[in-house]
Structure formats: structure tokens, C-alpha cells
Amino acid sequence: MIRTIGWGSRGRGLPLEPLELERRDPGPRDVVIDILFCGICHTDIHQVHDDWDSTEYPVVPGHEIVGRVRATGGGTGRFAVGDLVGVGCMVGSCGRCRSCEEGLEQYCRTGPILTCNGRDPDTGRTTMGGYSGAIVVDEAFVLSLPDGLAPAAAAPLLCAGVTVHSPLRHHGVGSGSRVGIIGVGGLGHLGIRIASAMGAHTVAFTTTPAKARDALALGASRAVVTTEEGALDDLADGFDLLLSTIGTPHDINPFLPLLRRDGSYVLLGSLEPTPPVVGALLAMPRRSITASLIGGIAETQETLDFCAEHGITADVETIRVQDVGTAFERTVAKDVRYRFVIDMSSLTEGR
Amino acid sequence: MIRTIGWGSRGRGLPLEPLELERRDPGPRDVVIDILFCGICHTDIHQVHDDWDSTEYPVVPGHEIVGRVRATGGGTGRFAVGDLVGVGCMVGSCGRCRSCEEGLEQYCRTGPILTCNGRDPDTGRTTMGGYSGAIVVDEAFVLSLPDGLAPAAAAPLLCAGVTVHSPLRHHGVGSGSRVGIIGVGGLGHLGIRIASAMGAHTVAFTTTPAKARDALALGASRAVVTTEEGALDDLADGFDLLLSTIGTPHDINPFLPLLRRDGSYVLLGSLEPTPPVVGALLAMPRRSITASLIGGIAETQETLDFCAEHGITADVETIRVQDVGTAFERTVAKDVRYRFVIDMSSLTEGR
Structure with missing residues (x-):
């Protein structure tokens, strides 16, 4: 022993x-x-x-x-x-x-x-x-x-990094993709860095004005303070992928209209029951809610290699x-x- | 005029x-x-x-x-x-x-x-x-x-048919796919016929024993009466796709464990808010909830042509x-x- x-x-x-x-x-x-x-x-x-x-x-x-x-x-x-x-x-x-x-x-x-x-x-x-x-x-x-x-x-x-990298890879994010990162914390700040390094137009969503400023420094093209009146109004149909790093159950409905057709809202931080989801926001036009759990070992190695290549750490x-x-x-x-x-x-x- | x-x-x-x-x-x-x-x-x-x-x-x-x-x-x-x-x-x-x-x-x-x-x-x-x-x-x-x-x-x-055919096509159903059709009604009975004709192993889910018998005649490989005790117990991780034709808000959580990794639960009949969805059932392993709305004109023509080829009507x-x-x-x-x-x-x- x-x-x-x-x-x-x-x-x-x-x-x-x-x-x-x-x-x-x-x-x-x-x-x-x-x-x-x-x-x-x-x-x-x-x-x-x-x-x-x-x-x-x-x-x-x-x-x-x-x-x-x-x-x-x-x-x-x-x-x-x-x-x-x-x-x-x-x-x-x-x-x-x-x-x-x-x-x-x-x-x-x-x-x-x-x-x-x-x-x-x-x-x-x-x-x-x-x-x-x-x-x-x-x-x-x-x-x-x-x-x-x-x-x-x-x-x-090894956890936060691969948790955001895995769904970005799985959903085919690359140059020209439009990605939203909801929540700027341990996962979110790495999500902004990695999505930006993958070539995506990356928008951060936070309730904290100071974190919105951080998000721009981290590489976000835009940072939205979601508690501001009308903050989401001009963003409809603007995203291929939204990664939610929020660690507690939260209302998904305000974010669904931001997704384009065939776009996905990915739960990363919360395993509990979500509040009710409006079916019409999924149907019109054809959006998905999914989730993702960390990443496999090969994916984790890719995360480390990708981050080394792009100079990304936490x-x-x-x-x-x-x-x-x-x-x-x-x-x-x-x-x-x-x-x-x-x-x-x-x-x-x-x- | x-x-x-x-x-x-x-x-x-x-x-x-x-x-x-x-x-x-x-x-x-x-x-x-x-x-x-x-x-x-x-x-x-x-x-x-x-x-x-x-x-x-x-x-x-x-x-x-x-x-x-x-x-x-x-x-x-x-x-x-x-x-x-x-x-x-x-x-x-x-x-x-x-x-x-x-x-x-x-x-x-x-x-x-x-x-x-x-x-x-x-x-x-x-x-x-x-x-x-x-x-x-x-x-x-x-x-x-x-x-x-x-x-x-x-x-x-022209409505019910393309509403089930469009998501079956979009999600790549074919020979070897495992598809569940939830609800045996106007949409569901066509879903069973079309999915079976596409070569999928098709299982029907209904609350009505008489409709379970119909489902088998319509081409389902198996029909499950969901109100029977333990009806879903041996079906975990068994499906690539579940089409829900239920026309009213319903609890999705009992069905999510039936999906394999990367499987989707597709809402076809209900646009209202769903009851809360347990995030862990989406995350483990990586499942989606999505919805689908009828189909495009070209898709509708394909539905008619496919049904004519396979002798399918309502x-x-x-x-x-x-x-x-x-x-x-x-x-x-x-x-x-x-x-x-x-x-x-x-x-x-x-x-």
C-alpha cells in the first residue's frame, strides 16, 4: 500500500x-x-x-x-x-x-x-x-x-475545460459558427476562450456587469447582461449553439428564441428538473434541448492539446x-x- | 371571383x-x-x-x-x-x-x-x-x-403523414433503426406504418389495450400498454428515436431512459409547456428533446411518393x-x- x-x-x-x-x-x-x-x-x-x-x-x-x-x-x-x-x-x-x-x-x-x-x-x-x-x-x-x-x-x-470543449466539438462548432455561452464562471470563462479559439462568433450571457467586461477580455465578441431590459431582443434566431453553464435549474424559454433552426441548447451545469419548456419554442423552428457530461478520455486529451496549441488555461x-x-x-x-x-x-x- | x-x-x-x-x-x-x-x-x-x-x-x-x-x-x-x-x-x-x-x-x-x-x-x-x-x-x-x-x-x-415522416427522415431512420411511436391515433398509426416501411424496428406505446392490438396489425414489432405495471422496464437504452404524437402536455421523463446515447425525443403533438424535464436524464447519456412541425412542400411530396410506393394510406x-x-x-x-x-x-x- x-x-x-x-x-x-x-x-x-x-x-x-x-x-x-x-x-x-x-x-x-x-x-x-x-x-x-x-x-x-x-x-x-x-x-x-x-x-x-x-x-x-x-x-x-x-x-x-x-x-x-x-x-x-x-x-x-x-x-x-x-x-x-x-x-x-x-x-x-x-x-x-x-x-x-x-x-x-x-x-x-x-x-x-x-x-x-x-x-x-x-x-x-x-x-x-x-x-x-x-x-x-x-x-x-x-x-x-x-x-x-x-x-x-x-x-x-480536466473537468471544466473538457465539459465545454466536448459539446463544442460534438455540435461541429468552427469558423462561422455562432455560439452563446450562458454563465461566466469556471466553465463559462473557459467556454468563451475555447469557442473563440475554434473560430466561433461567441457571445457571453451573464447577470453580472463586471463579468460581462471580463467576457470581452476573454475573447467574446459581445457580452450581454441578461438582467437588463430587452437584453435579448435583437438576438432572435442568431445562434447555432447555446451552452448553459448555469449550475442550478433555470428557465430555458427566454433563450430558446435565440436559436436558429436545428440549433441546440445544451445543459452542462444542472442535472435537476428544469422548469417547464414551451413546446412551441422547440417546434418553431425545430430546436433542441440536450445535455452533455464532461468528456471521454480521448476527448480530454484533445482538450489539453487544443488548449496548449492555443495558449488557453483557466x-x-x-x-x-x-x-x-x-x-x-x-x-x-x-x-x-x-x-x-x-x-x-x-x-x-x-x- | x-x-x-x-x-x-x-x-x-x-x-x-x-x-x-x-x-x-x-x-x-x-x-x-x-x-x-x-x-x-x-x-x-x-x-x-x-x-x-x-x-x-x-x-x-x-x-x-x-x-x-x-x-x-x-x-x-x-x-x-x-x-x-x-x-x-x-x-x-x-x-x-x-x-x-x-x-x-x-x-x-x-x-x-x-x-x-x-x-x-x-x-x-x-x-x-x-x-x-x-x-x-x-x-x-x-x-x-x-x-x-x-x-x-x-x-x-398531407398533415398527419408528413408530420411523422419529416422527423423520421430528418433523424436518419432506416433499416436497423429502433423507433418508438408514442400514442396511436391519427399521427401515430401513420407513424407506425411509415417507420416500419422505412425498415425500422418500430415499437408502439399506448394507454389503450385495443390500440396496442391495432398497432401490431399496422406493422409495429411490439406494442406496449404504458399503464401496465413495469411496462417500460426492459426497454432502457433501446431507441434511437421516440416520436411523441400525444396532443397534450405530458411527462417526458419516464420515456427518456428508453433513448440510447444521442437519441432524440420529438414532440409532434403538443406546443404547450411540458412538465419539468430532469436534466440528468438528458445528460446521462447525452439525449435530446426536440420538436418538429409538419414538413416542407418537397418533404410532403416525398411523403406522398413514399406512401404510394409502399401502399400506405390512413x-x-x-x-x-x-x-x-x-x-x-x-x-x-x-x-x-x-x-x-x-x-x-x-x-x-x-x-
């Missing part, structure tokens, strides 16, 4: 604290990774708070992991000691269903093994995430970090792990521009 | 009765059609009752029209006196927007000119539909009735126009297998 420290919660309502963790000894296909940085995703907060009634305690969150290879089990030789690597939301999947065969492991029929609070079918144990010193991962679920990506600022690409505020409680509070209060990343070298401070 | 008789309503709550109608003298591109048969669509009832707060009285419904060419204005010579022809839901559109240019006039940016209760931009008058003796229509909106289609039973193809009950009130009541009560069609030769009875 490989021993390390994780920061997690022992039970509902309890704060995060240091916990002793054991990682499995590496099998032939495994990579042992010393974690350098781990991003804070809103999902981490939902898991710690057990908002979805699915948390197994103790829970150690974290699925935006950047680290350095400490050892490998041999495997295919894809990774060598010292390599900078990433791990995202998944550490395994069935490998046999149609989605797995097509590189869309996030839609694995039996469900992928999540990096945090997932169930490892071999051991029956709950997976512990990246708020920790080290992790052992099947090399098929390890990403190469391309040269030129700053490790801390690249961490959020805007991050790096913190010590001891400050994770405050970071959670500020994330909930939307007081972050635009993602917290934990510097894991702080784990051993004062020890 | 061409004078004829229409059966319509003079005001909200008033029964249908014979009204004097004037049709325009044919211009060079017009076709004068003596109407032989007109189907009764549920939309006719909504218009007569002003359920959508959009009815201009007097209203003469009817948009599933089969007739014989009495005269032409010359035009392109596509039609000759004596030809059997059809007219569906539209008699005009702007002709210049992207949808019109792509043959999807139903999505015309300024709205197509509807056959009934539409606004004719040239005259400013409200259009009067097919519950009448004759109609004058721009030849671009006149369909050829292929040989071999019985005129009365072909009339419902199951109809032919009535006299004097019995339209009873037919409306029976349509609302779902007491029709599966479409009423008015024999317009009854118009002059007793006159």
Missing part, C-alpha cells in the same frame, strides 16, 4: 480535515502520481455536503488533478517517471460497452468509475479524489500534460489546502475569478 | 354551418382545385373553438385537402385540368429566407401562410380552408397525388360534411380509427 494524506470530510456537516489514505500498490497498468495541484469544482462541494444523497463518508474530493509520475507498473510504456500528467473525473469504466468502445467512457453503460466517491469494482471501496498527496490510476485514464501548459492553471481543463487563484473551507464558501458565493486550485505542496506544511 | 360554399363557424362557441365563400380569380401561378375530400385534424377543432386565442372568425377549417384541378393559370405547366392533387397546411411563404430556400417552408422566418386561419399578405384577408367546395392555391404549394393512392385515405397524409372513416359536429366530438373522445375524412360531394346535398 502507498500511504498518503488526503483532505476530506468524515461525515455530513463536518469540515474538511487531514485523513490518512491508502492507495493500492500499482499493478502493471497503473501509474503512481504525486499530485501537484487539484482544482476545486462545484461538484466537490455538492459531494462534501451530500447534496445529491450519494456521498459515502469519509469523502476526499478532487477530480482536476495535475501531478508528476512517481512510478509506473510498466504497462505500455506510455508514461515515464517524471512526466507531468493529469487525471480528470474518471479512473475507470467497463471498457466493453458501445460508449466505452467509442471513447465516450463518461456514458459507460454501467457508469464510469468516478475519481471521487466512485465505487472501485475490484476492491468494493469508495474512490478517494485529488485533494491528496498521491493517487494510483489505470494508465488508460491518465492524460499527458502537453508542454507549455502551466500546471496549476491547466488543472481546471484563470485560477491558487490556495493552500488548509484554506479549502474558505474557498468552498467563496465558490458558493461566486467570489472567484474563475477557479480555485489547491497547491498540494501545502499538504505537508507544519508536519 | 370564384364562389363556393364552405363549412365554418361564425364565432366562438357557434356550430359549423354553410357559409358563402369567395376564392380569388386564379393568377398565372395559381391552380383552381375542386375539393373531393378533406381530413379532420385535431388542429381544426382547436381553431374552431379558438383554443389558442388566435382564431379569426368566420373560420373555415381544413388542411388535408385532396381534389381535382378545375383550371390553371398557366404557370409552369406542372398541373393540368383533371389532375388529382393535394394541399396541406400551407399555401404560401416568404420564399426568400434560409428555411424557404432549403425547402422547409414550415419554418419560414416570417411564418408560412397557413391554409386555414392564416393571413394572406397580398389581400390582408384570413385564409379559408378545405371544408369547402373549391380552393385556389399557388402551384408551388400544390402536391401531386401519385397513382395508386386512394384519394380519401390519402388526405391525412385508416379513415368518411363522413358527410353535415356530420362534422359529431365527428369533432368523436375526435375529442378519441372515438375514431383513425381519421375522419369529409366527402365534399355532400356539400351540395339537398341544395
